[in-house]
Amino acid sequence: MASKQDPKNAQIDAYIDQNLKKVFAELQTGDLPDEITDLLSVLRAQDQEAKDSK
Amino acid sequence: MSDMDPRDELVTHLPALRAFALSLTRNRATADDMMQDTVLKAWTNMDKFTPGTNMRAWLFTILRNNFYTSRRKLNREVADVDNVFSDTLSVKPEHDGRLQMSDFKKALNQLPDEQREALILVGASGFAYEEAAEMCGVATGTIKSRVNRARAKLTELLQLEDDDVLELTDSATTAVVGSPGLPA
Numbered sequence: 001m002a003s004k005q006d007p008k009n010a011q012i013d014a015y016i017d018q019n020l021k022k023v024f025a026e027l028q029t030g031d032l033p034d035e036i037t038d039l040l041s042v043l044r045a046q047d048q049e050a051k052d053s054k
Numbered sequence: 055m056s057d058m059d060p061r062d063e064l065v066t067h068l069p070a071l072r073a074f075a076l077s078l079t080r081n082r083a084t085a086d087d088m089m090q091d092t093v094l095k096a097w098t099n100m101d102k103f104t105p106g107t108n109m110r111a112w113l114f115t116i117l118r119n120n121f122y123t124s125r126r127k128l129n130r131e132v133a134d135v136d137n138v139f140s141d142t143l144s145v146k147p148e149h150d151g152r153l154q155m156s157d158f159k160k161a162l163n164q165l166p167d168e169q170r171e172a173l174i175l176v177g178a179s180g181f182a183y184e185e186a187a188e189m190c191g192v193a194t195g196t197i198k199s200r201v202n203r204a205r206a207k208l209t210e211l212l213q214l215e216d217d218d219v220l221e222l223t224d225s226a227t228t229a230v231v232g233s234p235g236l237p238a
Binding site: 016035 | 069076214
């Protein structure tokens with residue numbers, strides 16, 4: 001397996017990690033799905049209702 | 055983060071949670087279902103979360119456990135894949151790095167789920183091997199092995215040991231966006 005001391009392998013690892021971070025960053029962009037924002041609204045409303053009833 | 059209401063903190067992790075779901079399932083509909091289940095479970099079990107510990111790791115763990123439970127029920131290794139990696143490329147095309155990134159995504163897509171997951175957790179999300187191992191319920195050595203095998207497979211698929219490729223990737227930044235020697 002790749003040795004961390006080997007500059008070539010270190011370069012390959014850096015290439016892979018940078019691309020991974022780029023792919024992961026791309027996947028994080030964009031709005032959250034409506035189902036999730038709707039779910040959060042419902043959960044917050046339920047919490048508030050429970051708090052108010054105490 | 056420690057002073058923040060845990061439910062507010064949960065919301066700050068949702069973009070990363072979605073990225074993890076997409077990278078694991080490679081299917082938008084499945085990823086969104088997994089995410090919805092995870093948010094619901096986390097929200098209603100917030101009392102089980104220990105303040106001061108890593109909430110992102112906790113959320114990722116819930117999501118990946120859902121994913122593998124669901125996969126076992128379906129009794130299949132590969133779920134319906136809708137080229138989620140390629141889709142992001144078509145939405146946000148890049149200049150010189152486009153073809154290289156496309157190749158990278160195709161190669162990433164070919165990894166077994168466990169290897170892709172380990173690589174995403176350690177290489178993209180910045181978790182330590184020990185944290186990733188705990189999240190996946192395996193030994194640290196198993197995660198290291200999965201990451202090494204994933205890197206070796208990507209190296210093979212992308213022919214990264216080719217000297218011509220490496221000569222053109224003399225810095226991480228250059229490697230990401232502009233290594234024209236990568237195979238098409």
